[in-house]
Amino acid sequence: MRVDVLMTSLCFLPVTLLTIGLAMGAAVVRHDQSSPDARAVATLDTEYQGAVKKNDAATMDRILADDFVLVTGSGRIVQKTDLLAEARSGRIQYEVQDDSDQTVRLWGNTAVVTAKLHEKGTDAGKAFDYVLWFSDTYVRTPSGWRYVFGQSSLPLPQAR
Numbered sequence: 001m002r003v004d005v006l007m008t009s010l011c012f013l014p015v016t017l018l019t020i021g022l023a024m025g026a027a028v029v030r031h032d033q034s035s036p037d038a039r040a041v042a043t044l045d046t047e048y049q050g051a052v053k054k055n056d057a058a059t060m061d062r063i064l065a066d067d068f069v070l071v072t073g074s075g076r077i078v079q080k081t082d083l084l085a086e087a088r089s090g091r092i093q094y095e096v097q098d099d100s101d102q103t104v105r106l107w108g109n110t111a112v113v114t115a116k117l118h119e120k121g122t123d124a125g126k127a128f129d130y131v132l133w134f135s136d137t138y139v140r141t142p143s144g145w146r147y148v149f150g151q152s153s154l155p156l157p158q159a160r
Contacts, residue, residue, distance in 0.1 A: 038104040041111040041138050044145055045102070048136075049117070053097035057087040065139070065146040073132065073154035096120035099134075109140035117152070130155035 033042075044063060051059035061084055068080040086092060099115040113136040120129040133156070137149040 033104060035106065037106055037111065037140075041106075041113060041145055042102060042104050044138065045104075045113045045115075045136055045147070046099070048147060049097055049099055052087070053094040055087040055090055055092070055094075057084045060084060060087055063147050065141075065148040068148055068150075070150040070152070072152050092121060092123045094119065094121040096129075111138040111140075111145065112136070113138070116156075130158075132156060 033039075048060065048063045050056075051063070061080075064080045064083065066080060068083075070078040070083070072078065096118050097120075099117045102113060102115040105112045105114075113134075115134060116131055117134055118131045122128070133153040135151050136147055138145045139148050
């Protein structure tokens, strides 16, 4: 009799887990690009990219969380203080710092922005021009959305 109860329970377990998972997912995940939160995060991420282009450390400081971390495609770890120091130095001069194909995905108080980024300019006088993909993670805080984590790809192969 104990084996029958165990077998019956095991038969219903996958269905139960699937039902719970679907219910939780439907309640938490939103991909509506027109929702107020998605629009706010998209606008904030675009504002951040514009601040990087202008080396506007004050705007970057306002948007970045204090414990912000960026992982580049080469595996380099960059913190908020590093980005702000770089912006203040003016070592990098951007001619282009524009994103495209921007998508915002929301999970409750977390949002992830994915987009392609075209960067062109000079770094200490040396020219660069490339496109990469990035994912930027934002978290809703009592003071608004903050950019907490970024990850970028290596530069994409140039189209021929």
